[in-house]
Amino acid sequence: MADWIRHDPIVVVRGQGSWLWDSHGNRYLDGNASIWTNLHGHRHPSVDRAIHRQLSRVAHCSSLGLANGPAADLARNLVQHANPQSLRNARGSQSAPLQKVFYSDDGSTAIEAALKMVHVFAQRVRGHRNPRFLTVDSAYHGDTLGAVSLGHLGLFHDAFRGLLFPTGKVMSPYCYRCPFNRASPQRVDARQSRNCQWECVDNVARQFESASKRRNPYAAFVVEPLVQGAAGMIGHPPGWLKRVSEIARAHEALLITDEVLSGFARASDPEEATGNPVQLLASHQEGVQPDLTALAKGLTGGYLPMAATLTTREVFDAFSGRYEDFKTFFHGHSYSGNPLGAAAAGASLELLSRPSCARARRRIAQSIKEASADLWRHPQVGDVRQIGMILAVELVRDWKTREPWPLKAKAGIRVCREMAKLGVLTRPIGNVVVIMPPYSTRPEDAARMIETLGRSIRRVFAP
Helix, strand or coil: HHHHHHHCCCCCHHHHHHHEEEEECCEEECCCCHCCCCCCCCCCHHHHHHHHHHHHHCCCCCCCCCCHHHHHHHHHHHHHHHHHHHHHHHHCCCCCCEEEEEEEEHHHHHHHHHHHHHHHHHHHCCCCCCCEEEEEEECCCCCHHHHHCCCHHHHHHHHHHHCCCCEECCCCCCCCCCCCCCCCCCCCHHHHCCCCCCHHHHHHHHHHHHHCCCCCEEEEEEECEECCCCCCCEEEECCHHHHHHHHHCCCCCCCECCCCCCCCCCCCCHHHCCCCCCCHHHHHHHCCCCCCCCCCCCCCCCCCCCCEEEEEEEHCCCCCHHHCCCCCCCCCCCCCHHHHHHHHHHHHHHHHCCCCHHHHHHHHHCCCCCCCCHHCCCCEEEEEEEEEEEEEEEEEEECCEEEEEECCCCCHHHHHHHHHHCCCCCCEECCCEECCCCCCCHHHHHHHHHHHHHHHHHHHHHC
């Protein structure tokens, strides 16, 4: 906070497409999609029209005993895209389709809702006395207390330990800093050069087996598919999610996927979009269908706060009963199913389903891949990892030793401040600088973001 007070913030007053303007008239490329939320660019005509059209009807109505058209339409569309035909054919009877939608306000509340649903479901249906959850080291699932209990990032969570319930933890598949990766440092994404025996997967298997032997099994396994966001954009090696989800199912644990960051094609490979251009869930890239999933951030295209928790009919039925049974899900939000948010989300989903959007994502992803190759020549760049439409660049003292910068060096912050001077806005996660452009970004502007990152690294770390 002392650093924040010392610097005048950039005051954003206008946006258009992939650009933002501040109160002094300076123009910036939005390099992090307004904290990972903006899908189609600022002031997209289709989303603007949908909001204006709904605003002329009604802005908000309660979901307590009432319904509204935009929220119902959105739920139907979410369910449709959450169960692509290709995945149904591939998985057979392995997992049930996602058929029910619960609306809330943001990523934290979407995870909180999933957590509560599983807690009660595990008691009523599975016979768990005290349902337990297994999560991944360095996980971040939000800032409400249930979501914090699922997380394992000391910087965010340690101060609140006295308020939390305990959860199990497995190692993160962080190839760049994995103690089991025997590959020497190379100028390539550590996931590509790794030399291991999938010890991270074995760790998950041991955790489940140990819990089963103690007759205290886990009710659910919670995971961020393909990439752990707040941990530093840790990209998981291909195949990890598929392997660990099979382990969880073998132990009859529900699978909860946190798609708050990775959903809506953000973390999925655009080249894998054949037959499913929307790519609603990143987990589908590995043929994994969760029992519950949390969506937020990009849900409304970055316009309005809204979230959704999708689940199966089996989970839904655990809360179905007569009035006097009081089995209902005693959890709700004043703005659940907000018509304005649902209208924006509906327009965003329609844009995402257009072939032109899939083509644009492929062009941007290719531009990111080509431009980022030049970053390897900087000795302070330790790892460059691209996960779909996300680029993460980990800064180190020396790439040959992988020695991290100490916090007081503020390496990521200094580079991002330099980038702002050069007209690109983004935000670091410690020593990791993230580039995550809106889908409206021209390939040459995506390349410009990365070129600006390289220039800023030179300026900050020049002898």
